Amino acid sequence: MDPDDGDAAPDGRMARLRAQTVRAGTRARELDRSPGLQRAVKRLRDALPGDSHFGDPLSLGGARHTEAAGRAIVGLTGDRPGVTRELGLGGVQLWQSVLERFGRGGGEHELVLVFTDLVEFSRWALEAGDDAVLRVLREVGDAWEPPMTQRAGTVVKRLGDGLMVAFADPAAALAGVVEARRRLGELHVDGWTPRMRAGLHSGHPRRVGGDYLGVAVNTAARLGDAGKADEILVSGDLLRRLDATTVTARRKRRVRLKGVSDDLEVYAVEPV
Template identity: 75%
Template sequence: MSDPRIEPDEPRPEDVAPDDALDQALDDVPAGPSRAARFRAAAGRAGERARELDRSPALQRVVKRLRGVLPGDAHFGDPLSLGGARHVEAAGRAIVGLTGDRPGVVRELGLGGVQLWQSVLESFGRGIGEHEVALVFTDLVDFSRWSLAAGDDEVLRVLRQVGEAWEPPMTTRAGTIVKRLGDGLMVAFADPAAALDAVVEARDRLSALDVPDWRPRMRAGIHLGWPRRVGGDYLGVAVNVAARLGDAGRADEILISGDVLRRLDARTVETKRRRRIHLKGAPEGLEIHQVLSTSR
């Protein structure tokens, strides 16, 4: 028996096909922008604002400064540092792939997080390299000021002389030159004693150079650790500490960590503890010593 409340020609709800129901629902939408259209417009405006913030030079500078004080390699994210097969490199490649090659706040925050992640793993003895390495960073003091007035030709001539002065002591002691940093070097040694001997000789050879209006003087830092080898480079907290030691030195000064000092023959080196140096991103309790003389 049919329901007298439903007209014979009116379809019952259960007889309405899904497509017909959708058409009826759309017919009931009042004229003007729909809720979905308004949502899409708002989302578009929010997305554009987010892109503007991501491209903000001021915010990018803030995030890069933050990465500079975090433990680990503040340059993590370049093609060389992402060339490994470990999970950290894979995460870095994923971030670069999602954000593209353009600089941005989101990209820097993501890479900074992976940088910090790697340093935490290394603090627990994970994610480190397979071999102990003595890392050396050298730098020419006051080079930037002199080079501005010297001109490109003179700078190139002097840098060639500097390379001839301080690279042979490194390579003849089985040191591997990892990077030439313009006015500096990064060198890796298997033996901390060989690293110190090379740096001392390089400093002595450099002092013999005759450059008009400037005296080439070197500062250096040496640290011992287990950095990860990626391609032709080394990455990790040990690299960061060695670089900071090199930056913290004065003209003609060689700074070494306590880890290096404990591997040297105490009869061949005289040192002085430097207690007023604070290295950003360095492990807590790091000992810093100034090399006063060697007798090797």
């Protein structure tokens, strides 16, 4: 009997096991990338309660927005489309919707959430080049952050050409946005004048680390994304917390925001 025969069988079993593992991994990747399965999962997400767009740059705050879990899922899947990614995000979408429905998704304190961004920035940046883009972003940061922080606003995160800020006082939040808009109007960088839009909403977001999550955050972000150049959009909830003698408000009836309540009232406001 060959003394090496005893080792040959275990080695053969290990080789077969490795081959089976490789085949299983390949099959799993094929299923994960299946267009048909991805479409089926997308239809499922559309039918589930909550924001079916959860996981896009806006709902994650430009790589982060409402959910630590959502950020982890996007990170683990390499930010690529796939069945696993969509199922994971769908689960978080449903979980968040259930928490909000039963009143367990909110934080203890009411906050005003502000989202701002630059209008037509991406289009301008394509032609301007990286050096000009960096100059603009530095000057924009110097222009619009101090009006927020000087009024007790907390910068939650910087979103490239945008900003998320949390305030305790609605009047201070609106004043900060108006001053930031004025200061941006004075900038002229490489022949371009940055123009901003903003969305404000009040609610009880849940704090996770240094970030916030919840329906209130999503609503404020969608408001910020829906405005025109120099426009400040607020929810009806926030408007009712402002002194009516200090602002003029115009109802925006044709605004449709994805992932928020259909009965949300949207107003464009200006200081008196």
